[in-house]
Amino acid sequence: MLLHRLARVSQEVAATSARSRKTALLAELFRDAEAEDVPIVIPYLAGRLPQGRIGVGWKVLGRPVAPAGEPSLTVRDVDARLSQLAQVSGPGSQAERTRLVGELMGAATGDEQRFLLGLLTGEVRQGALDAVAVEGLAQATGAPGADVRRAVMLAGSLQTVAEALLADGPAALERFRLTVGRPVLPMLAHSASSVAEAVDKLGACAVEEKLDGIRVQVHRDGGTVRLYTRTLDDITDRLPEVTAAALELRGERFILDGEVISFDADGRPRSFQETAGRVGSRTDVATAARAVPVSPVFFDVLSVDGHDLLDLPFAERHAELARLVPEPMRVRRTLVSGPDETHTAEQFLADTIGRGHEGVVAKSLDAPYSAGRRGASWLKVKPVHTLDLVVLAAEWGHGRRTGKLSNLHLAARTADGGLAMLGKTFKGMTDAMLTWQTERLRQLAVDDDGHVVTVRPELVVEIAYDGLQRSTRYPAGVTLRFARVIRYREDKRPEDADTVETLLAAHPEVKP
């Protein structure tokens, strides 16, 4: 199949807003793909490369290349070239990658170049990624959508399921069962603004501490242990102490879900930055492990001794977990019967925060494990802090925010009467706010370099954030975690904005 066809379909998908139409367009393309093209066409139309990320970003892409006049590239050509590109490493590799990308782009028409650019940068922006591709695949093969979705979650890969499905038809879905050693997409949580709201929605539930670490899925089959992240990367080699802990457990074959986190000598959780840095260390694991040892803390079990527990209610899964994993290696929790016991849950949240953790997750006791879904049966609750900050500048947005000033530069007042930038945010704005702030900030503009519009520091905005973290980038030595706009405070003047001093005082555990 020609790449040209994919580029055309992608454009058409982007141009339609109806999801049903997007699905139909993808299904038609999938039906027409030859068997050898399927493992390429499906990920491409889901906005990903079958090779995963291959070390090509904006810099490596380099300058635009004159497009070819006539389409000639096949998808298999492109795939072969990108596989070659992914292999390039060592000195001179960046230039070589740039050369290979240039060669590929030069063989592509304008439409194809735009499509490839999206694929290589991971930003196809056609309003359809995995979910729509899965639905399209179901439609193309006549398999029930729910069955295809489930198979993809269990396989952890759309591509694998697509190949099997197109080769052997709907019966192939039977093959995708929960298997120890094959990671499944983890279940995710929604947010609730308070414990009361969460308990109100869920009724009887478990309220568990939420640890600020790295999600981990632990597979043990006898003496073999494998560890996977939320996106199913294999991180076994980086966390030997987690492997050792898994081997200490009583069961022989199981899949556990939990969090990896580092505790200091006093048993307090280290900052997310420290834990994440440790988990990211690959070159000298032994040294990293001595400096920042990590522990697994589990909250769910998906499989024990060959039994698939995914469809069991959480209460039953947890009973299995308690049999398998000793209490210190499980998250702390409390059971709440319903809204009458909201107070218990609130007390538990307060205790959890007191122990230095992030917040809590309320979990319905009768819900199954919805692999790969952001189920409404898990609700996280974290304390939210707010600040009044001054807008220093704003950046021109992209995509649907093109022509709008989007990303705000935020500052707090300093002791000497100046302003210290604390970070940026693009979150929390409605379309109406975007329109309003674009207009207002343009009135205050003193400079526009085409990317950043600098303004007179007169506008005050109320910002919500989850916490403070150390920063080498910003002048106060700290930055806000997950900052988002709540509202503009036109009733306030810059002199009324919060100061760095009060911010630091509110987070004594963070040292700039």
Added chain:
DNA sequence: TTCCGACAGTGGGGTCGCAAT
């Protein structure tokens, strides 16, 4: 008819490893 669940988009900061400078 209205409500709400699921998705995609729009980007944020930090850290590590590697290549370039």
Added chain:
DNA sequence: ATTGCGACCCCACTATCGGAA
């Protein structure tokens, strides 16, 4: 030795579609 880039951890929030209620 330092700097810059890309990958990958963490993530919030809004708009929209389309099925559920």
